[in-house]
Amino acid sequence: xxxxxxxxxxxxxxxxxxxxxxxxxxxxxxxxxxxxxxxxxxxxxxxxxxxxxxxxxxxxxxxxxxxxxxxxxxxxxxxxxxxxxxxxxxxxxxxxxxxxxxxxxxxxxxxxxxxxxxxxxxxxxxxxxxxxxxxxxxxxxxxxxxxxxxxxxxxxxxxxxxxxxxxxxxxxxxxxxxxxxxxxxxxxxxxxxxxxxxxxxxxxxxxxxxxxxxxxxxxxxxxxxxxxxxxxxxxxxxxxxxxxxxxxxxxxxxxxxxxxxxxxxxxxxxxxxxxxxxxxxxxxxxxxxxxxxxxxxxxxxxxxxxxxxxxxxxxxxxxxxxxxxxxxxxxxxxxxxxxxxxxxxxxxx
Numbered sequence: 058x059x060x061x062x063x064x065x066x067x068x069x070x071x072x073x074x075x076x077x078x079x080x081x082x083x084x085x086x087x088x089x090x091x092x093x094x095x096x097x098x099x100x101x102x103x104x105x106x107x108x109x110x111x112x113x114x115x116x117x118x119x120x121x122x123x124x125x126x127x128x129x130x131x132x133x134x135x136x137x138x139x140x141x142x143x144x145x146x147x148x149x150x151x152x153x154x155x156x157x158x159x160x161x162x163x164x165x166x167x168x169x170x171x172x173x174x175x176x177x178x179x180x181x182x183x184x185x186x187x188x189x190x191x192x193x194x195x196x197x198x199x200x201x202x203x204x205x206x207x208x209x210x211x212x213x214x215x216x217x218x219x220x221x222x223x224x225x226x227x228x229x230x231x232x233x234x235x236x237x238x239x240x241x242x243x244x245x246x247x248x249x250x251x252x253x254x255x256x257x258x259x260x261x262x263x264x265x266x267x268x269x270x271x272x273x274x275x276x277x278x279x280x281x282x283x284x285x286x287x288x289x290x291x292x293x294x295x296x297x298x299x300x301x302x303x304x305x306x307x308x309x310x311x312x313x314x315x316x317x318x319x320x321x322x323x324x325x326x327x328x329x330x331x332x333x334x335x336x337x338x339x340x341x342x343x344x345x346x347x348x349x350x351x352x353x354x355x356x357x358x359x360x361x362x363x364x365x366x367x368x369x370x371x372x373x374x375x376x377x378x379x380x381x382x383x384x385x386x387x388x389x390x391x392x393x394x395x396x397x398x399x400x401x402x403x404x405x406x
Contacts, residue, residue: 058342060277062374063365065381072207073394076223080245084389084396088372088380090404095387098243101354104399107256108307109352110298114238114315115261117229119193120200121268125169133157133167135174136203137235138183138268139288140192147191152183154268169199193232203235205393206271207359224393233265233288239356239393240313260298264289264319264337274361284340284363289319293332299349300330308351314364317341317350317371324348341367343374353400357384357391373403 077083087094087104096103105111121137134156141150155161155176161184167174172195177185188195202221226241227249249259269285276282299309299320311317322337324330328348340363353371358364369377380398389396 058279058366060274060279060361063362063369064360065378065385067360067385067391071385071388071391071395073390073392073396074208076219076242076394077390080223080227081243081248083243086380086384086389086396086398088376088398088400090376090401093380093383098397099248101248101399102252102255102257105252105255105257105310106308108302108305109257109310110302110307111252111257111259111310111312111354112295112299112316112320112350113226113228113241113244113259113261113312114264114319115226115228115230116234116238116263116265116315117232118202118225118234118237119232120196120202121235122201122203123169123174123196123199124201125167125174127157127161128166128168131158135167135169135186136268137192137196137200139265139286140233141185147194149188149191149195150177151186151188151192152180153186154182155184155186169195172199203268205236207392208394228261230261231263231265233263235268236266236270237393238264238266238313238315240354240397242393243354243397244312258298258302260295262289262291262295262316262319264315266315274363279340279342279366282340282363284338286336286338287315287318288334288336289322290334291319291323291330291332296330296332309349310352310354311350312354314353314355314358314367317347317353317367320349321345321347341370343370345370347371347402351402353402354397355400356393356395356397357381357389359392368398368400371402372400376403 081099083098085096085098123135125133136154138152161176163178165176175187322339
């Protein structure tokens with residue numbers, strides 16, 4: 058398939074610049090095989106069934122953007138891609154995107170406030186940097202939340218404290234993400250409790266969303282695209298919950314495309330879900346055979362993006378075209394702070 062097959066025209070006014078007043082106060086487009094229902098996210102229970110299992114991504118967004126300067130005085134911007142674990146849980150090395158006027162050379166320093174970060178070399182498109190203290194501690198002290206590039210507010214409208222709260226799920230627990238798993242942003246603690254009372258349970262896994270998620274697809278022939286690497290962990294408890302749900306006739310409902318990628322990656326070798334940790338470059342396009350996920354809660358995705366390709370693979374290309382056209386006509390809010398969809402897996406997939 059071609060990149061141009063996944064394009065659409067989106068009025069700029071529909072790109073959400075602020076979260077909804079209440080987490081579960083956004084809209085929900087229920088995409089049925091034979092039609093569409095326009096709901097509120099607080100009505101999610103109406104599209105779920107007792108016995109369904111919500112699979113949540115418990116990654117936590119860190120203050121992954123740093124502003125500093127080179128030794129020569131030029132400006133430098135650092136965006137975390139991935140901390141390189143060393144077994145201690147407090148590694149001081151990380152792969153990062155670095156925006157500077159000229160490429161960094163090995164051994165050069167970047168100055169952040171009164172701290173020095175050393176370039177150890179390059180790995181592909183990323184720089185390997187050594188921080189003067191554990192990376193997450195350093196980011197907490199000197200970093201800022203990296204909102205997506207399409208959120209462009211007037212400085213007077215910026216609300217850093219609100220962003221720090223609302224660009225984080227209520228179940229975030231494991232630091233490491235550069236971007237939020239945005240489908241999870243719609244869930245309040247009250248809604249989760251309501252769903253549990255209705256017989257809809259939940260389980261968690263971890264996939265740390267990297268900076269590569271915002272990189273555009275640069276080839277028109279999708280067979281030539283190389284997916285960015287993201288690390289995930291599927292615990293034994295989640296595998297047990299999923300198997301129990303499947304055996305009792307419930308549906309495995311992924312909350313977000315990150316959960317789809319983690320679960321389908323963990324089942325990609327044998328077709329059976331396996332617990333464990335790994336890196337995934339799984340690129341899901343129409344024709345992909347899903348092994349685990351049966352329903353999906355997701356936001357509306359950018360034109361020509363790998364996420365739009367994933368949901369088209371999941372629910373069907375034509376169904377997604379119809380759903381997006383209806384969402385634009387009805388003026389749904391798009392992208393990270395926008396509204397959501399509930400999708401059922403295409404019977405052919």
